[in-house]
Amino acid sequence: MPTKTVMIEVTQKCNLDCVYCYEKYKADSHISFDTFFNIISYNLNLKDEYDNIEFVLHGGEPFYAFGVIRDVCELTWDLLWKKNYLFYTTTNGTLLTDEIKKWLIKNKERFSCSLSFDGTKEMQDTNRSCSSEKIDMDFFKQTWPGIPIKMTVSPKTLHTLSEGVIFLHELGFNIEDSFAEMGDWNESRDLPVLEKELTKLINYYLKDPYRKTSNFVNYPIMKISDERVRKTCRAGTDFIAYDLYGELSFCHLFTQVAVGETPVPSFSLECPIDDREECLCCPVFNACPFCYGVNFLMTNDPLIKDMTLCKFTKMCANATAVMYKMKIELYGPEILNFDRYKYSHFVNVLEKMYGVD
Numbered sequence: 001m002p003t004k005t006v007m008i009e010v011t012q013k014c015n016l017d018c019v020y021c022y023e024k025y026k027a028d029s030h031i032s033f034d035t036f037f038n039i040i041s042y043n044l045n046l047k048d049e050y051d052n053i054e055f056v057l058h059g060g061e062p063f064y065a066f067g068v069i070r071d072v073c074e075l076t077w078d079l080l081w082k083k084n085y086l087f088y089t090t091t092n093g094t095l096l097t098d099e100i101k102k103w104l105i106k107n108k109e110r111f112s113c114s115l116s117f118d119g120t121k122e123m124q125d126t127n128r129s130c131s132s133e134k135i136d137m138d139f140f141k142q143t144w145p146g147i148p149i150k151m152t153v154s155p156k157t158l159h160t161l162s163e164g165v166i167f168l169h170e171l172g173f174n175i176e177d178s179f180a181e182m183g184d185w186n187e188s189r190d191l192p193v194l195e196k197e198l199t200k201l202i203n204y205y206l207k208d209p210y211r212k213t214s215n216f217v218n219y220p221i222m223k224i225s226d227e228r229v230r231k232t233c234r235a236g237t238d239f240i241a242y243d244l245y246g247e248l249s250f251c252h253l254f255t256q257v258a259v260g261e262t263p264v265p266s267f268s269l270e271c272p273i274d275d276r277e278e279c280l281c282c283p284v285f286n287a288c289p290f291c292y293g294v295n296f297l298m299t300n301d302p303l304i305k306d307m308t309l310c311k312f313t314k315m316c317a318n319a320t321a322v323m324y325k326m327k328i329e330l331y332g333p334e335i336l337n338f339d340r341y342k343y344s345h346f347v348n349v350l351e352k353m354y355g356v357d
């Protein structure tokens with residue numbers, strides 16, 4: 001069923017100072033009840049093709065705005081709407097009082113939380129303002145067992161990437177992990193480290209083949225042999241974002257907390273596919289994310305691709321293919337839910353990546 005994601009900035013305030021955070025212009029401002037509720041009711045009443053809406057409450061640290069979140073959610077739940085909807089937020093987990101936890105447990109079926117936690121406690125402390133001891137990880141695991149932890153890997157924690165992933169898995173979490181965008185990445189220093197860490201991850205997942213894997217060895221390589229497509233994010237189509245004044249923006253990376261006073265240009269989503277020579281001949285083009293926001297923050301133009309993580313992406317796509325291949329050799333194609341058609345598609349992908357296999 002068609003689902004629209006509506007992101008709403010509820011506060012710009014945060015108590016952490018994460019090493020990679022793209023929100024460089026935080027402020028002590030929260031959304032008002034009226035602005036918040038108007039966004040909800042406008043989108044739930046809209047006559048469009050979407051039957052389902054996911055409201056993503058975004059910060060800063062969203063629980064600084066717990067009072068207004070609680071009031072708006074409870075009023076919304078008290079009223080009847082034609083669309084289905086859910087509330088969802090990502091939190092640093094450090095501000096959850098007993099009162100907030102009680103409210104979250106009571107409403108866990110209609111309000112979900114994902115915890116940001118960057119691997120081992122040492123990795124968390126390195127990236128996220130020494131906050132590991134302030135977080136009740138069990139609370140998140142028990143309240144929303146299916147929701148993955150958001151783990152961000154910075155150049156400072158890359159050398160323990162596999163340790164961090166395995167630590168979180170052994171605690172019982174699935175993981176939604178990614179590189180820190182706009183980080184101080186250095187190819188000659190970091191690529192050999194990444195290669196070692198990916199090898200350790202592959203060895204771990206080969207021993208436990210049914211486990212849902214880290215994104216670092218799960219790039220969307222099956223798209224590689226398809227026709228080239230550039231747009232990989234949902235912004236501008238079924239994703240919209242409001243700032244805390246109720247202004248629509250293309251996505252959260254274009255709001256004031258990220259861009260400051262820099263004017264945001266208008267741009268077309270019909271961006272050129274073959275914009276760079278190295279992209280034109282790149283075998284993993286379709287598995288490579290294209291983020292208008294990161295591009296804007298890094299190159300000053302949403303349509304000019306930021307190349308910082310180019311080689312890192314290629315290495316992860318390669319690791320994904322290697323792991324798929326080894327899993328198939330050890331356990332058969334069924335381990336990846338590959339039927340004959342999907343298996344031959346995978347062979348085409350390998351040919352495209354490496355030439356004839």
Ligand SMILES: C[S@@+](CC[C@H](N)C(=O)[O-])C[C@H]1O[C@@H](n2cnc3c(N)ncnc32)[C@H](O)[C@@H]1O
Nearest residue numbers: 020021022060061090091092116150152180181
């Ligand atoms: C901006 S925070 C706001 C919500 C909340 N305070 C939290 O820490 O989850 C949302 C998510 O963005 C991630 N994030 C922040 N800066 C990032 C960057 N430069 N690259 C990738 N992820 C980033 C954080 O790790 C966190 O998981």
